[in-house]
Amino acid sequence: SQTNIFSDEKTNTYSYKASIIKGSQDSLQQIEGSYLGPIIRVKKGDKIRVRYENQIPAESIVHWHGLHISHENDGHPEHVIGRGETYYYEFEVMNKAGTYWFHPHPHGQTGEQVYNGLAGLFIVSDKDEENLNLPQGKYDIPVVIQDRTFDDNHQLSYSGNSRMGQMTGFLGDRIMINGKIDNTLSLSANGKYRLRFLNGSNSRAYKLSWNNGSSITVFGVDGGLLPTPKTLPYLILGPAQRVDVWLDLSEHEENSNFKMVHLPLPMDNAMGGGMMNGGMMGNSNSSALPYNSQFDILNIKVGPVKENEAALPGELVSANYLQSSEAINKKNPRNFTFAMGGMMEWTINGRTYNGTEVAEEETVKLNTTEVWRINNGNQFSSNDDDDGGGMHGNGGMMSGESGMGNMMQMPHPVHIHQLQFNILNRNAEKVDNKLWEATKDGFINEGWQDSIYLLPGMQIDLIMRFEHFKGLFLYHCHNLEHEDMGMMRNFKIV
Ligand code: C2O
Ligand code: CU
Ligand code: CU
16 A cells, blocks of 8 residues: 655644555544544555655654564654655565554654654554454544643643753643543443553653543553453553553443543652752743642543444463573673763763664674663663762752762653564662552553663563564664653664
């Protein structure tokens, strides 16, 4: 099939517009009244051709988040095009059924462009999924969560370039659902729903919970369905992460209401504590929704009874996870530490993004399986002794680089391009107790994922396989302001 996408500029927002050149019109769906791009629906095995035309007054390129594709199709910043230029993508959809997405990837401007509206869903289906009798059509609903701030003229206003924005990442003061202010979903009593959540926020994570005492049933993550559904009291959803949530409205009466809310997250220490809130960084968005309070995400309005034939099977897909015994470095994982470098610099193993530069430790071999250990914080780097300043803000001035680094420990939502990995281990020994207690039951370690949420002090072991494509791919923090400041590097498959 063939699709035409262009990024368009209107007033101060951007949008992706798309049309089908060849193929089924059903594969393109625009959410009415939304600033988001279209939902593109494809089948595993489809061969796709996309013509991208840049019509915004800045360089851009489209990245297909989560897809297993070649370097040329991955939207690497080295392929950015200017206004009026076009870029052609041609690839076969090799991923499992799941919820993927696309967004811009020019170095230094991803945050602003995504914020202004450039993002869309890319939904893959496959045979395994078709056999499962999951909800379809209007019972299969996207829920893209983003926080935004509006100025006095009701226009989107972006403060991610301010010093505060560069530290914490952009934090908005209201929640948008599917690119709209209206956060109500009108659903039918008795309906069985698949809600495809994407946290499309620039930097904010959510602690999601139903406000009626129900637990959350998750049956899919970034890269596809879970082997078995998982029930959680609440769910931590970091930037770029996707989950499939099962919602059965059988027990719900017509005209009833309930909500999904964000529950308070004690993130203040992690965010530099009093120093940040004291406004020392200047220009802070003081109206931003505070992490540590409850706010509404989504309203569910239950309408008249309608039945749909769908059920959630106890067994969905076979796990077939990568085994650490297959890894060539299982005793000696590759370490990548995400931390603050010098003053106002976000680094990975002490480096920032430098075009197509690849370090020795960032080079891997095709057709191998590896364990990567992802660390959040300087306390993990061997050449930097903990100076006793602790990892939590103490409200004082920093005395040296490592003091600053340890004080300014932020969560880092880490994303790896081109592949889906399995999580082997999540180590929270060095995570603030209060924060861990408030989050520990909300993480999902199962399934195929491409984005993880690392709390300060957290260490996660991933297992991944490099297949089919050689070349340069990115791994980076998906706090888009951190990414834009250089918390992004290449890895090279040779
Ligand atoms: Cu969704 Cu490199 O990003
Ligand atoms: Cu990506
Ligand atoms: Cu980060």
